[in-house]
Amino acid sequence: MPRVGVVGATGAVGTVTLELLAERGFDDVRAFASARSAGRELAYRGRTLAVEEATPAVLGSGDLDLVFFSVGTEASRELVPPTADGGARVIDKSDAFRLTEGIPLVVAGVNDEAAGSEPVVANPNCSAIQLSCVLKPLHDAAGLACVRLATYQSMSGAGDAGIERLRAIEPMRADLMMDWDFDGEEFSEEWKLRAETQKILGLPELPLQAACVRVPVLVGHAQAVWLETERPLAPAEAAEILVAAPNVELAELPTPGAAAGRDAVLVGRIRRDPTADHGLALWIVNDNLRKGAALNAVQIAEGLLARSALAA
Numbered sequence: 001m002p003r004v005g006v007v008g009a010t011g012a013v014g015t016v017t018l019e020l021l022a023e024r025g026f027d028d029v030r031a032f033a034s035a036r037s038a039g040r041e042l043a044y045r046g047r048t049l050a051v052e053e054a055t056p057a058v059l060g061s062g063d064l065d066l067v068f069f070s071v072g073t074e075a076s077r078e079l080v081p082p083t084a085d086g087g088a089r090v091i092d093k094s095d096a097f098r099l100t101e102g103i104p105l106v107v108a109g110v111n112d113e114a115a116g117s118e119p120v121v122a123n124p125n126c127s128a129i130q131l132s133c134v135l136k137p138l139h140d141a142a143g144l145a146c147v148r149l150a151t152y153q154s155m156s157g158a159g160d161a162g163i164e165r166l167r168a169i170e171p172m173r174a175d176l177m178m179d180w181d182f183d184g185e186e187f188s189e190e191w192k193l194r195a196e197t198q199k200i201l202g203l204p205e206l207p208l209q210a211a212c213v214r215v216p217v218l219v220g221h222a223q224a225v226w227l228e229t230e231r232p233l234a235p236a237e238a239a240e241i242l243v244a245a246p247n248v249e250l251a252e253l254p255t256p257g258a259a260a261g262r263d264a265v266l267v268g269r270i271r272r273d274p275t276a277d278h279g280l281a282l283w284i285v286n287d288n289l290r291k292g293a294a295l296n297a298v299q300i301a302e303g304l305l306a307r308s309a310l311a312a
């Protein structure tokens with residue numbers, strides 16, 4: 001078993017990462033966070049892990065084989081390079097390296113082969129992960145011509161701070177609904193969703209337009225998607241393809257409540273979109289903390305282990 005580090009272990013994604021690693025029997029695990037949480041104790045497989053301060057020296061010491069990062073962009077920029085230089089394989093959940101050339105951006109079950117021998121693998125935005133799980137098999141079958149979508153994203157997508165804001169605010173204030181950077185035209189979440197999905201699918205020119213908002217839901221991102229394919233694709237045929245797709249499950253009317261705590265990306269309401277020649281409309285819901293974040297990272301690691309791309 002590899003020597004594993006979880007950086008950001010006290011946060012929303014880190015907590016789920018530890019749960020998943022424990023379930024899968026990873027035993028040699030260390031927990032890291034900022035100096036604020038150093039010394040805190042976290043339950044892990046019947047014992048406690050003392051949280052260590054994440055510093056370049058400790059992470060780059062060569063004592064770790066595999067390190068999951070779920071910290072903010074700046075912390076990843078500072079800590080990921082020394083960790084990789086120290087010899088560990090890094091799976092990073094922030095947006096620091098996702099669009100960097102030469103850094104694979106991987107959704108397990110979609111483009112696993114992209115994770116070659118590079119020291120750092122980027123784990124995409126939660127919305128791009130669930131979308132790619134559904135778009136990839138449909139593209140393989142009928143060729144994607146364009147994608148439009150609206151997202152309804154839960155507050156836990158903004159981490160522990162988002163969860164606290166939801167708990168604290170009653171009723172939800174309108175200015176909480178779009179909490180990303182705005183460039184005058186698009187929110188950062190919207191262009192990230194386009195650029196990351198294009199990179200994951202290997203379709204850099206795919207027209208993709210999104211409108212993203214947060215909704216007062218604790219866990220589970222929903223997406224209303226309208227896509228056009230190059231060749232005709234009947235809803236029943238799309239459903240057959242999606243039933244067989246990895247990490248995807250069909251559901252009649254998927255809700256965030258149904259998706260929360262589950263691994264699968266739920267897809268429902270697959271129907272013809274009569275506003276386009278080969279138009280299809282669907283509704284996708286996923287637990288943003290699991291397949292949208294921690295589970296995808298753990299699946300990437302399992303893929304690397306299976307291919308012996310990591311010291312075992």
Ligand SMILES: NC(=O)c1ccc[n+]([C@@H]2O[C@H](COP(=O)([O-])OP(=O)(O)OC[C@H]3O[C@@H](n4cnc5c(N)ncnc54)[C@H](OP(=O)(O)O)[C@@H]3O)[C@@H](O)[C@H]2O)c1
Nearest residue numbers: 008010011012013033034037070071075094157159160288
């Ligand atoms: N939540 C989601 O659904 C989701 C989905 C996709 C991507 N992400 C991305 O995943 C990352 C983590 O998100 P989250 O939702 O888990 O955030 P979070 O709940 O705010 O947790 C952040 C974690 O990072 C740690 N941290 C902060 N600054 C640090 C530093 N300088 N050095 C070491 N550790 C530091 C915090 O430790 P302390 O306890 O010491 O503060 C905490 O453990 C972010 O990049 C986010 O954009 C999140």
